[in-house]
Amino acid sequence: MKIDRLLSIVILLLNRPLIQAKELADMFEVSVRTIYRDIESINGAGIPVVTYQGSGGGIGLMPGYRLDRNVLSERELADIFTALQSVSSYGGGGHQLLMDKISSVIPPSQMEAFRSKTTQMIVDLSPWELMTPLEERIRLLKEALEEAVTVTFEYISAEGRVTRRTIEPYTLVLKGQSWYLYGFCTERQDFRLFKLLRMKALMKERRPYTRRDIPLQELPWGDGWKDPQQTAALTLRFAPEGRHLAEEYFDCETLQPDEHGGYTLTVHYPQNEWLYGFLLSFGTVLEVLAPAHVRRRLGEVARGVAAAYASDLTEPQ
Template identity: 70%
Template sequence: MKIDRLLSIVILLMNRGLIQAKELADMFEVSVRTIYRDIESINQAGIPIVTYQGAHGGIGLMEGYRLDRNVLTDGELADIFTALQNVSSYGGGEHSLLMEKISSVIPPSQIEAFRSKTTQLVVDFSPWGLRGPLEDRLSTLKEALEQSVAVAFEYVSAEGQTSQRSVEPYTLVLKGQSWYLYGLCVLRQEFRLFKLLRMRALVKETRRFTRQDLPGEEFPWSSEWKREAETVPVVLYFAPEGKHLAEDRFDSTELQPDGNGGYRVSLDYPEDGWLYGFLLSFGTAIEVLTPEHIRRKMGKLGAEIAAKYKNSI
């Protein structure tokens, strides 16, 4: 929309000083002539824009002009900026223009303090390494959410069962270290939570849907873990040589020193495929003390792993 482009031009001029008309034209994918028409419209709206000629010239705002920013304090603006900065760490820079808008209303005398505050906390959701399939799925799902279109994918459950799903997407959820999609599953005719790593061949459908109110009950990412019927008390032991792994994963209040340099950890966990994968991730540094049936299952899994590598020992 033209009004969005006009506001964006004003924000860019406030943050960057001088900008060439050609650069603005390329940025907004319009002609240079259109940019000059936009500049005229901005001037008519009472925002003073000046054109400077020469090799180092360009388009800029009259010196000293700033937008009104009395609605929010500098601290509140810094908090909003920090939140946008952290959310933008995964899946693109769609918030970059809004971040520029926020920066533009900070008085020059406060800009150093503003930058200091916005770099005090960094939450980076992106993984180490190059862009991968997970980021592509996030990008596709964000587009589907914005456009209110259904998505289709092949889904592999925690039990290894594969099914084709058509889902009306409602919410992207980052829980722990994993991304999930919460949406209305056409197959089950109810809201379900889908782990992005278990999706295959994700595509947007042409079918649009009307977003409805979310179910009133507690959301699954905050309730399912706590259901007593699905959890079991587990006691773990970390030997001294593996205590650093315990300290890296558990809070200090959850670690019980055994007096010999090791730790005991007692927590309630849902007994499913995730639990055994979690326990196996610690390798030989961990021992399950109780319950006995989980201890036996870990021993069986360990024996099966050892059998796979018996010819390599």
């Protein structure tokens, strides 16, 4: 991603007097034009980068300039390193060069302590299964974001409606355990959030776009879904044989043992179709005790599922 590349270029310039734009472009697999835009961004951040013309020229820092090492402490560098490791674990490759460069600025006498800090917490975002189509979508969307070109795809809504969308991609979002694309929908003329698992026939177009200002205070993956008007307080009861599932999916501090050997707990979830699918995924070991309207709706969905398999239940085995 761009911020990784900018940091890598700065660290390279700190360690080399001159470097060719073409070498940087090959190193980061981007165009020379993109490298020059990066140099403008670095200059805009207050780091004086100078371009020298001629056969012995290249890109370098202004003579005498040194980056204040106090700008980033060792603890902050370790935090950045840990974050890059986490992102690289799934759908965020290409950070190894930056991690190597960060390691290169740590004095040898402090390297053991630095490595200790970077292994105190490991966040592995990769799934248990092997390579999935989702990873290919992430790779393609990262390319579209880098090149600032639109993408098209078929999108299946939570209600099952299929629409064809053309999107100006703005950012990839990992919320909970799901990946989303936040972008400007040309059909709706507004920003929308799209779950990657609901995309089909994703294609990158050659049509460029100019990024708009994102209203950061209104980002849809914030806390808006927690609004009391959109959520329900659910009282759940797990049967004794479902205790392991309760302990797998819910905080053990919230689980209250009951007189039957099971668990009861109260959780808050958004009231939508996802909720009923999630609750039904626990099968017969879970019962919703309240509220009544969620309990009734869950019963309707369960009866619909049972009706779909009714013929199989009556046929001789």
